[in-house]
Amino acid sequence: MRLGVLDVGSNTVHLLVVDAHPGARPIPTASQKSVLRLMRYLDDDGAISEQGVEAIVTAVRDAVRVARKSGIDEMLAFATSAIREAANGAAVLARIEEAAGIHLSVLSGSDEARLTFLAVRRWYGWSAGRVLLFDIGGGSLEIAHGADEIPDVAQSVPLGAGRSTIEFLPDDPPTEKQVERLRKHARGLLSDTLRDVGGIPEADHVVGSSKTIRSLAKLAGSTEEGVGAEERSILKLSALDDWIPRLARIPADARPALPGITEDRTFQIVAGAIVLSETMRAFKAKVLEVSPWALREGLILRRLDRLT
16 A cells, blocks of 8 residues: 655654555655744744744645645654644644645654654564664654563653754854753753653663654764664764764854755754763663664554554
């Protein structure tokens, strides 16, 4: 079957069209992405402004047109933290359904963590043992851990790269004081998270997913031998920490000249790097592996599982 997966996130509205059937890897056939950076459209009351709502509606309409032209059999459409936490989230969802003719399911933070973990587990396989997962979105950081397809721990922390940029790094480039304030804030939230989840067994693999982490791995990471002839991308905490001060001194409009830094992530990549650094440090992870699969693939896999 041909599936469309529409992800209305904090940074982008992203459509992925895949050909998929149970027991096989989903094959991408089309993609459509609109960069929104929704956090910049939040007013003082936490509501998405009219300009922001119009931008979302336009992006969703464009994605729906591409999906229809691609001949999809079914659309899996969802929204994450930006709309989930907006003061006018319900009204925004109603506007989207009325204007674009599509209903968005709203995923909770723990739903995001569990679905992303499912995708990572399937990618790495059962032989990977215990997996500790970090996924940095625009609005939230998801953390999951376990040895099965359903994680024992699935937590969402309000440490997304876009949110952290808006709240702590208002200058471009940010000041050293702003960077340190974000580090201190992240340490506090992660300390609370560790206390909430209690002790977790040591992981056999620490894995990072999301575009932010893939970008940072291209900038500061390396590759090593993986399964068969494939190479796997890894990112060491020491290399990440070496890059953060340099990255923070470069204006956002100049960062796309660096390896892996795309224009849709350039404004929030410093915050994403700081959050990842503090997360790895909090969980005593010196190196992580980078998964090419994340939330969208998790939704596809769950849908295929229901077919069987």
